[in-house]
Amino acid sequence: MAEQIVSPLPGTFYRKPSPDEPNFKDEGDAVAVGDVIGLVEVMKTFNEVKADKAGTIASFLADNEEAVMAGQPLLDLS
Amino acid sequence: MAIKKLLVANRGEIAVRIIRAAQALNIRTVQAHSMADAxxxxxxxxxxxxxxxxxxxxKSYLKVDAVLQAARDSGANAIHPGYGFLSENAAFAQAVEDAGLIFVGPTPDTISRLGDKAAARAAAEDAGVPTVPGSVGVLETIDDAREAAERIGYPVMIKASAGGGGRGIKIADTADELAKLVSQARSEAQSAFGDGSLYMEKLVRNARHIEVQVLGDGTDAVHCFERECSMQRRRQKVWEEAPSAALDDAKRQAICKSAVDLARSVGYRGAGTLEYLFDDASGKFYFIEMNTRIQVEHPVSEMITGIDLVQEMIRIAGGEKLRMKQDEIAINGHAIECRINAEDPSNNFMPGPGTIERLVVPTADHVRFDTLLYExxxxxxxxxxxxxxxxxHGPDRATAIKRMAEALDGLKIDGLKTTIPLHQALAQSSDVMKNAIHTQYLEPWLEANPIPS
Structure with missing residues (x-):
């Protein structure tokens, strides 16, 4: 069973710091504990989602600007 | 009434408020909603x-096509935009009209004219409404700056033309400071924004935020007196009152008349609010901008005048003339509104959603709770x-504050953190009692008086 990083909060998931900037992380990128993998916007406040495990990103499970629930997997690590 | 079926293109408490107003007018309602608001x-x-x-x-509330399609599909012949979202979007108002529907609000032209800062300022000046004194155009030389500052009066703000959101602002209290700061501001603006041009505005220290509610039918306009909203955190209003205890009758007449003058001069239609800075020290007021929609804090004006502003704006949109003359509108007592947010005042106002486990609303006649909540x-x-x-509402301000304190104690919202504790602290504060506040008051006060968890 692959490890996953889940959203700590319900809200809107963003893969980049702002619309004109590149993604925090892409598929195939290495992730260390504490790396920011995205943002979740809750009631107009942006919260960083930090990796709680290390690994390599196999695939994103949530798209940019997708509505996510607390505990919903955002990405698979390989 | 030309409006038979009203589409509500908003959500939350204001959607509830609009539906109640429409029901009172026997208008059928259609709620346009996102998947999350089903x-x-x-x-x-x-x-x-x-x-x-x-x-x-x-992808929903801001999507003009989706909102218009919902109106067509449901057979609504009018759209109420509420506040925020598409409410001050002139292109949306135009699209509503082009679709043969009624927009509950001003004309698209009025929205775009008053939505543009420079155009709104020019409209105010044309109507004889005082605006914040400033330089005319860009300051070319230090002598230009000195001359402008002498005319405007110190303290002044030096602003970068290309700046915004508070960036690139310097404050000069004297001519000596001005000389130093102008050259500094110019080189900073050049490197930060690639444009060194500067302009100047008078700084009003410890200003109050006072705003005047107006209603217009496209020809005539009246005011429903003023609100004071000086209690703000990060430019968000927190606690609002009507009338303002900072104004005497002569000042109240002057500021309210100026608002009506501007509303009439632009042929304003619907409910609108003119925002002003008020300087206690000089007794002067300065127009800042006009909001061409219903505002969050409209209930305090309703409570002191007995006028249902949302019903009136729907009637006007339906083609009715103003139903009241200025001399029929009077202030009765004092009203206060506290915004109850899903934020934790003991943790830097961190917002947090949740499920409402229990809701108890005080039932006294002088208490009103406009909400989207249910258990x-x-x-x-x-x-x-x-x-x-x-x-x-109370017969006077002191009674209203006491009643607010009681109502806050009686309001129970279990299941998430709310800003009720902040308001309870404010309702006990002697500065609030004395109305010794201004728009920069609350944040330092919170530093000194943290709200316990």
Whole structure:
């Protein structure tokens, strides 16, 4: 069973710091504990989602600007 | 009434408020809602509901095509935009009219004219309404700057033309400081924005925020007196009152008359609010901008005048003339509104959604609670944190503050953190009692008086 990083909060998931900037992380990128993998916007406040495990990103499970629930997997690590 | 069926193109407490007003006028209602709001109170109260898209507002509440399609599909012949979202979007108002529907609000031309800062300022000046004194055009030389400052009066703000949101602002109290700061500001603006041009505005220290409610029918206009909203955190209003205890009758007449003058001069239609800075020290007021929509804090004006502003704006949109003359509108007592947000005042106002486990609303006649809540409702995380507005009325300000303190103690919202403790602290504060506040008051006060968890 692959490890996953889940959203700590319900809200809107963003893969980049702002619309004109590149993604925090892409598929195939290495992730260390504490790396920011995205943002979740809750009631107009942006919260960083930090990796709680290390690994390599196999695939994103949530798209940019997708509505996510607390505990919903955002990405698979390989 | 030309409006038979009204589509509500908004959400939350204002959607509930609009539906109530429409019901009182025997107008059928259609609630346009996102997927995340399918179980909202507004959807339950409206005669019909139409899903207009995904939770994210950009894909639902802000989508002009989806909102217009919902109106067509449901047979609504009018659209109320509420506040925020599409309410001050002239292109939306135009699209509504082009679709042969009624927009509850001003004409698209009025929205775009008053929505543009420079054009609104020019309209105010044409109507004889005082604006914040400033330089005419760009300051070319230090002598230009000195001359402008002498005319405007110190202290002055030196602003970068290309700046915004408070960036690139310097404050000069004297001519000596000005000389130093102008050259500094110019080189900083050049490197930060690639444009060194500067302009100047008078700085009003410790200003109050006072705003005047107007109603217009396209020809005539009246005011419903003023509100004071000086209690702000990060430019967001927190606690609002009507009337303002800072104005005497002569000042009140002057500021309210200026608002009507501007509304008449632009042929204003609907409900609108003119915002002013008020300087206690000089007794002067300065127009800042006009909001061409209903505002969050409209209930305090309703409580002191007995006028239902949302019903009136719907009647006007339906083609009616103003139903009251200025001399028929009087102030009765004092009203206060506290914005109850889903935020934790003991933790830097961190917003947090949740499920409402228990809701108890005080029932006294002088208390009103405009809300989107019901027991068992789960607040979605996709929108702002406003849960409701607690409003009280009293014969005078001191009684109103006392009644607000009692109402806050009686309001129980279990299941998430709210800003009720902040308001309880404010209702006990001697500065609030004395109305010794201004727009920069609350944040330092919070530093000195943290709200316990």
């Amino acid at each position: 179980d909202s109170l507004a959807v339950q109260m409206a005669d019909e509901a139409v899903n207009i898209g995904p939770p994210h507002a950009a 068992g409702y789960t607040i979605p995380p996709f929108y702002d944190s406003l849960l409701g507005k607690l409003i009280v």
